[in-house]
Amino acid sequence: MKTRTLIPKIKHVVSDARIAWNVLNGVFAVYKPPAVTYLNTRDTIIYRLCEDLNSMQVRPPIQHVCIEGDTTEKMEVVTHPSYADHPLVVGPRYQLKDFKLICANYLNTNSSGLMICGINDSTKLIHKLKASKPPSSYKVKGILGQATDNYFKTGKIVERSTYKYIKRDVIDRMCASMQAAHQRKMFEVSGIDIQSQAAYEFAVKGLMRPANNDIPMVYSIKCVDFTSPEFTLEIVAINENEMYLKTLVHDLGIQLHSVATCTQILCFRYALFNLDLALLPKHWELQNILDNIEQCHDILNQNRSLLKQKNPILTKQNN
């Protein structure tokens, strides 16, 4: 995929806000910064869209018809722009509450990275995307030698320990064993009897999606970078949440006979969407979002299976 990081500022080709509002339906990708809540991100996006739409040419006030004059004589019918529909009286034409915006992969306050959002009518697509349970990939950074009370770097340090003796290969081995343990759990979560023929046939084909939405399922844990005391893990998972990933790092530290704290959680892939696609906060503008919707819908159109999964087996797809 071509990187589109530098987005030139294009003058609005369409000057009528009503047309822009009608095409503002779709799935787009944003980059959620860390230490900002999901709702804050959502509000900022909607606020910017409102500003952009209101700065365009908006609907003029409706005509007010009034019948004036003495009732005993011939009366006059006068029309003038209604004050009751003036933007200064009823507020701007596009307001925050007019927008519907939800995200497919919810990122908590401390996580950052790619967030797939659907706006207005496309919230339906987001529900479908969620129901098809695509895996998301995370880059999780941790630091050895300290443990905090909330398992993240923002918390208070409650324990320190030595970490000099920990080498890369030990971490790799631990990651592999954790991954194996999770994959064994996969069959329990999938809802098939493990002794059955069906279970065997699925196991031959490869990895499976979980049947329900609650149990976190990790498919791969890999250590991609290690410079003592810091390490980076790449985790692919379904149904995960922020706390689960933090605890994973914490558990890893304990299994290494030391302690570890999570310092960063970055979601860099969700389904087939990549971080390259994501819009940085400074680019959250109407034009950029409309462009982004186009790119995301290309991906969705090429891979219809993203919206409706028939097969429980996870397959590799390259786009």
Added chain:
Amino acid sequence: MPLQRCYSLVSISRPVANLITRFVSKSNGFNQCLPKEHDKSGTNVTIFDSNISSECTKADNENYTWKSRHNLNENVNTTAPRHIQPTITNLPSEDFLDDQDVTLPNPLDTCTEDISDIGPYLTPTFTFAKYANKSRTIQELVKLGVSLYKIESKKGMLNYILTLDFDRDIKPYITFLHDCGVPADYLGDFLTKNPNILKEDMDDLHTRIRYLRAHEFNIDSIKTIICKNPKWLLYSTKDIDGRLGYFQSNFKLSGNEVRILTVKASNVITYKMSHLMENTMTIKEDMDFNEKQRKQLLLTLPRIWVKNREKLFAVFQYAHDEMQLQHNLLVKMPHILLCRKTRLQQRHSFLVEMKKAQYDPSKPMYVSPKTLISGTDAEFCINIAKTSVDVYNAFLKTF
């Protein structure tokens, strides 16, 4: 009015009920006119009324409901009139009798008088839009550019504005503001930000301006103070005096410096006092600026005192501990304290990555902290980092 509706419905069938409900509709409900001991009967009848109205709505095509209504009417015969009859005799006679000699016009009569001034009652509302086409006050305010939708969320403001008359209540204030030097195109914004000025006494406002004149503010600076901070005029002279005194005594300012500060940051002066004191505390104790530095900070960038205390301290900690900026450098370029921490963090760590983070003016390749945080990302990349924006944007996505 449910009672009036009942009147028309009931009068077709039963003359007694007719009498009662006419009496009711004439005198605005039972509770006002019935003596205390008849309260019970009053409630009885109202309950019955609501029953009837609900019956009548579905009575058109079903016989049995007609019957039930008759039953209820008999109830009235037995209970209600017995209680009400004596109260009618108690009423002043002319008040009760005068509608007998008034001949009411029939529905199809031609109307000969001018009734253009008759309209429905003014009912309660929660938005200005309802009366926008009728009230001249609202129309004039719209023409001035006042954002009424912002005002209507303030408590009690809607009722207040709707009762005002433009020429009588608002015009004097507009002339006053114009005399103070508020430009005509700013009046709308001014009134949006501070609609409460219309509630102030005109003499008080003149006194507050006179106070400023007495303290040797010239006319231009008074104009700037009022335009920058529309709420200034709401504070009494005693309050303003106390606040100016706080700044003068705490930071050892001379009279002229107080004047400069007031013109530069009139909104800092009227900010919440506890917040100002907390920030002074943080700057003094937590950040450890000495007295002279504090005074310089206040005079160059008073807005530091308005910023949220925790955020201010977090930025200071980052600049002082991570970027190793010393106090004297921060005092020279305090703009870095007003910057958001994330922005500072992103740019600094990018420069660290590029090995260009060098904030010591005595060494080569010096990057001034002020230019570090000012300007857009594109300007930052071209002027300081000397890379393309793409690289920087890709870097931003790794946080």
